Amino acid sequence: xxxxxxxxRRVLTxxxxxxxxxxxxxxxxxxxxxxxxxxxxxxxQTGSQAQAEDLVQQTLLQMHAARxxxxxxxxxxxxxxxxxxxxxxxxxxxxxxxxxxETGAEDVxxxxxxxxxFDLPDDLAATRELAERAxxxxxxxxxxxxDAYILVRQEGLSIVAAAEVxxxxxxxxxxxxxxxxxxxxxxxxxxxxxx
Amino acid sequence: xxVPHPDLRARVLAAAQSTPSRTRPRGRRIAWVAxxxxxxxxxxxxxxxxxxxxxxxxxxxxxxxxxAGWAAASLVLSxxxxxRGGSTLARxxxxxxxxxxxxxxxxxxxxxLFAGRYDEPFARVGYRCTAYTLAMAxxxxxxFLLLRRGSEPRHPSAPGAAAGAMSGAWAGVxxxxxxxLTNAPHVLVGHVLPLALLVGVGxxxxxxxxxxxxxxx
Numbered sequence: 001x002x003x004x005x006x007x008x009r010r011v012l013t014x015x016x017x018x019x020x021x022x023x024x025x026x027x028x029x030x031x032x033x034x035x036x037x038x039x040x041x042x043x044x045q046t047g048s049q050a051q052a053e054d055l056v057q058q059t060l061l062q063m064h065a066a067r068x069x070x071x072x073x074x075x076x077x078x079x080x081x082x083x084x085x086x087x088x089x090x091x092x093x094x095x096x097x098x099x100x101x102e103t104g105a106e107d108v109x110x111x112x113x114x115x116x117x118f119d120l121p122d123d124l125a126a127t128r129e130l131a132e133r134a135x136x137x138x139x140x141x142x143x144x145x146x147d148a149y150i151l152v153r154q155e156g157l158s159i160v161a162a163a164e165v166x167x168x169x170x171x172x173x174x175x176x177x178x179x180x181x182x183x184x185x186x187x188x189x190x191x192x193x194x195x
Numbered sequence: 196x197x198v199p200h201p202d203l204r205a206r207v208l209a210a211a212q213s214t215p216s217r218t219r220p221r222g223r224r225i226a227w228v229a230x231x232x233x234x235x236x237x238x239x240x241x242x243x244x245x246x247x248x249x250x251x252x253x254x255x256x257x258x259x260x261x262x263a264g265w266a267a268a269s270l271v272l273s274x275x276x277x278x279r280g281g282s283t284l285a286r287x288x289x290x291x292x293x294x295x296x297x298x299x300x301x302x303x304x305x306x307x308l309f310a311g312r313y314d315e316p317f318a319r320v321g322y323r324c325t326a327y328t329l330a331m332a333x334x335x336x337x338x339f340l341l342l343r344r345g346s347e348p349r350h351p352s353a354p355g356a357a358a359g360a361m362s363g364a365w366a367g368v369x370x371x372x373x374x375x376l377t378n379a380p381h382v383l384v385g386h387v388l389p390l391a392l393l394v395g396v397g398x399x400x401x402x403x404x405x406x407x408x409x410x411x412x
Contacts, residue, residue, distance in 0.1 A: 022220065027208060032204075035199050039197040066216070071283045075282065085348070
């Protein structure tokens with residue numbers, strides 16, 4: 001039977017509790033459950049697999065360094081995503097430029113490779129165009145809206161967990177995610193959002 | 196879902212193994228010892244500056260009433276800062292900032308309730324109250340900042356400010372037992388000013404110490 005999000009949260013919390021108490025082996029389990037989710041979050045934000053993996057590593061090492069403060073039974077995801085988001089913001093500041101989706105060329109190259117392999121240029125070209133429009137729209141919207149949208153709609157965090165990550169209220173997260181969704185929907189409409 | 200490169204797992208696990216971190220039971224033992232040390236430092240300071248004898252000119256019932264009320268406020272503040280509401284993250288930054296900002300005003304309001312209810316035994320500006328409050332609050336604030344170092348990824352200055360208010364509030368309880376004055380000018384200089392300073396210092400130190408920073412390779 002497939003694992004529900006609640007089960008997943010419970011297992012992750014139990015693993016983090018064991019790790020905080022000194023069970024070294026539990027860190028592998030934490031990695032296996034968290035790394036793919038964090039990686040997806042970072043790839044969507046940076047557009048770069050290499051940068052995303054670096055941020056995944058940093059996030060997990062921060063959790064390792066701060067394991068003594070992990071509150072028994074608390075939800076791991078808001079904590080992990082908050083650390084990840086902070087590292088992402090720092091990384092953007094460090095490079096002194098907006099790297100968001102800058103390296104989308106990697107994705108374009110991957111799509112081109114698929115076009116060649118599967119020989120379905122029309123469908124993939126349309127998909128690529130849609131993906132590019134979505135990327136451009138996400139890049140254009142305020143960071144607070146983008147973060148709320150990615151955490152809730154793409155990473156599947158609950159509204160409460162996303163609010164914890166962003167340090168705001170549930171109502172604000174709902175509003176931001178909804179506005180981001182509406183902006184994306186308008187941008188991806190057949191007329192590209194132009195009336 | 197994007198799957199990270201298979202080598203990343205081994206790299207992360209190896210990096211974690213090569214940089215030991217404190218486990219929770221060990222962290223808790225250190226926290227107890229450090230907190231007990233900070234409390235002992237404050238109590239010794241209280242005894243050293245003269246303890247209850249200094250406030251002998253004010254009726255004891257008023258002294259204890261004043262201190263007990265402020266201890267209750269300090270307890271609520273401590274619960275907000277230390278308990279974290281079942282999350283590993285600090286409470287809502289807005290709530291913490293509001294609590295830190297309200298504390299000096301609350302202190303003024305509470306002490307003003309006792310002004311004029313007895314003849315003050317002497318007049319002082321309040322510099323000694325300020326200095327003693329700052330000195331007694333330094334140890335608990337430093338303890339908090341060191342124990343929670345690198346653990347707050349969102350707005351580290353918020354829990355820092357609230358911790359400054361909490362430390363100042365508990366130091367204020369001892370100073371309330373020591374100082375027999377509650378007139379408004381003295382309270383502003385000797386009791387409210389140090390609280391406001393501690394909130395500011397806590398916010399600044401919190402942003403530097405409590406925040407999550409990128410690890411150097």
